[in-house]
Amino acid sequence: MKRFSQTVLKLLSLAASASASAKRLKNKITVVMYHGVRPDRSPFHSWMLVSESAFERQVQFLARHFNLISIDRAVRGPRPEEEGRPNAVITFDDGMKNNVEYAWPILRRYNAPATVYVSTEEMTLRQPFWWDRVIASVMAAGGCDVCLSRFGLGNYAFTMRREPEPFWRLMSKLLEDIKRQPDVLQSDMV
Numbered sequence: 001m002k003r004f005s006q007t008v009l010k011l012l013s014l015a016a017s018a019s020a021s022a023k024r025l026k027n028k029i030t031v032v033m034y035h036g037v038r039p040d041r042s043p044f045h046s047w048m049l050v051s052e053s054a055f056e057r058q059v060q061f062l063a064r065h066f067n068l069i070s071i072d073r074a075v076r077g078p079r080p081e082e083e084g085r086p087n088a089v090i091t092f093d094d095g096m097k098n099n100v101e102y103a104w105p106i107l108r109r110y111n112a113p114a115t116v117y118v119s120t121e122e123m124t125l126r127q128p129f130w131w132d133r134v135i136a137s138v139m140a141a142g143g144c145d146v147c148l149s150r151f152g153l154g155n156y157a158f159t160m161r162r163e164p165e166p167f168w169r170l171m172s173k174l175l176e177d178i179k180r181q182p183d184v185l186q187s188d189m190v
Helices: 002-024 052-065 071-076 097-109 120-125 130-141 164-179 183-189
Strands: 029-034 036-038 049-051 087-092 114-116 145-147 155-157
Touching: 029 052, 036 052, 036 097, 049 052, 052 087, 052 097, 071 087, 087 097, 097 114, 130 164, 155 164
Parallel strands: 029 087, 036 049, 087 114
Antiparallel strands: 145 155
């Protein structure tokens, strides 16, 4: 019950600040970018994917407080009838299959347009993204040490436990560390 009360207080605080935020955002466009949406029941807790229920809550919030517009509409500028509320655009990077499977039904329910950017190189090469190859390799090993000290990064000790959070927290750190490296080093690492 305490956790529920804290959540309600946070939501009330957010709602109270929404009108002040709306004034600040009046002639601006907020872009909310996602990579993908995963089913709630999925054990896959990647930093790049939001759960279906969290995505629905976020889209519902956006629909309530913003004019949800397409990227094309955003480029043309605000219309007079849209001036009461700030505008927001929803985008998805990389064009993952889950954008259609899990995100699209929610977007359709809220009449929310979205732009999906498709990474054509991975499609034409039929090769997974580098981060997907890293995740798949570590998961296939069933837990392992990834030593990247020769690249100045260190050691990442993965264990496959029942709780997914520690695994994905460490995986997120590994992927973020690799992502910050120059492209030449990235290709050597993966």
